[in-house]
Amino acid sequence: FSGDDVTVLFVLGGPGAGKGTQCERLVAAYGFTHLSAGDLLRAEQNRPGSQYGELIKDYIKNGQIVPMEVTIVLLENAMREAMAAKPTSTSTPTSTTPALKGKFLIDGFPRKFDQAVKFEEAVCPAKFVLFYDCPEEEMERRLLERGKTSGRSDDNAESIRKRFRTFIETSMPVVDYYEKQDRVARIRANVPPDEVYRATQAELAKRLGD
Numbered sequence: 001f002s003g004d005d006v007t008v009l010f011v012l013g014g015p016g017a018g019k020g021t022q023c024e025r026l027v028a029a030y031g032f033t034h035l036s037a038g039d040l041l042r043a044e045q046n047r048p049g050s051q052y053g054e055l056i057k058d059y060i061k062n063g064q065i066v067p068m069e070v071t072i073v074l075l076e077n078a079m080r081e082a083m084a085a086k087p088t089s090t091s092t093p094t095s096t097t098p099a100l101k102g103k104f105l106i107d108g109f110p111r112k113f114d115q116a117v118k119f120e121e122a123v124c125p126a127k128f129v130l131f132y133d134c135p136e137e138e139m140e141r142r143l144l145e146r147g148k149t150s151g152r153s154d155d156n157a158e159s160i161r162k163r164f165r166t167f168i169e170t171s172m173p174v175v176d177y178y179e180k181q182d183r184v185a186r187i188r189a190n191v192p193p194d195e196v197y198r199a200t201q202a203e204l205a206k207r208l209g210d
């Protein structure tokens with residue numbers, strides 16, 4: 001993908017910080033395509049005949065990060081599909097290679113430093129990172145509550161503890177890396193969703209300028 005055709009924002013934050021909730025709203029208001037790496041992995045896990053099903057299942061239950069070769073291919077395929085499905089006004093009916101444009105929220109990825117480097121090299125650079133900053137106690141409360149009905153194999157006390165550890169040890173360094181480059185919009189996430197969304201819109205206005 002070329003940076004001219006595609007705008008990518010990474011959406012990061014701890015487990016239960018509210019990434020998915022905010023992305024859903026942004027899709028409706030800004031026309032982003034929302035790609036949750038976790039959702040793509042869960043779909044692949046359940047796809048009949050997938051050679052990665054068992055592996056993904058184990059990693060998710062243990063709050064560990066699935067090898068990036070799997071995740072990046074899923075993201076890339078999903079981006080391609082979305083772009084093929086959504087030719088924009090810049091493509092004229094007569095052109096044989098229509099200019100396809102895409103605006104993507106990549107949610108819950110990259111979770112590890114090498115994934116960030118690899119994605120930006122192999123797919124395209126991210127414009128910036130939306131980082132939802134939430135205290136662990138609040139995230140734990142949300143996930144345990146959701147776990148009563150979500151059916152997610154990792155919404156239980158033990159998996160949540162492991163997810164938090166992976167987040168602190170492995171995923172926060174990614175945020176720090178982008179922060180040093182001044183590419184992080186840090187948003188306080190332990191306030192009601194409407195308030196988080198208003199802060200998100202303010203950051204987008206500042207950083208996308210449209």
Ligand code: UP5
Pocket residue numbers: 013014015016017018019020021022036037038039041059060061062063064065066067071107108109110111142143146154163189190191192193194196
């Ligand atoms: N909620 C949301 N916002 C709220 C607010 N402001 N106030 C009060 N409540 C709020 O929200 C979580 C819950 O909180 C919901 O019930 C919501 O209503 C409420 P949600 O928007 O779902 O938060 P989100 O940050 O998306 O939480 P999620 O559980 O999806 O985060 P994770 O990062 O843990 O999950 P993900 O699906 O991204 O990854 C799962 C696993 O997949 C990982 O642990 C890992 O094993 C694997 N994975 C990889 O290996 N590689 C990847 O690249 C990605 C995932």
Ligand code: MG
Pocket residue numbers: 019020036038108
């Ligand atoms: Mg999510």
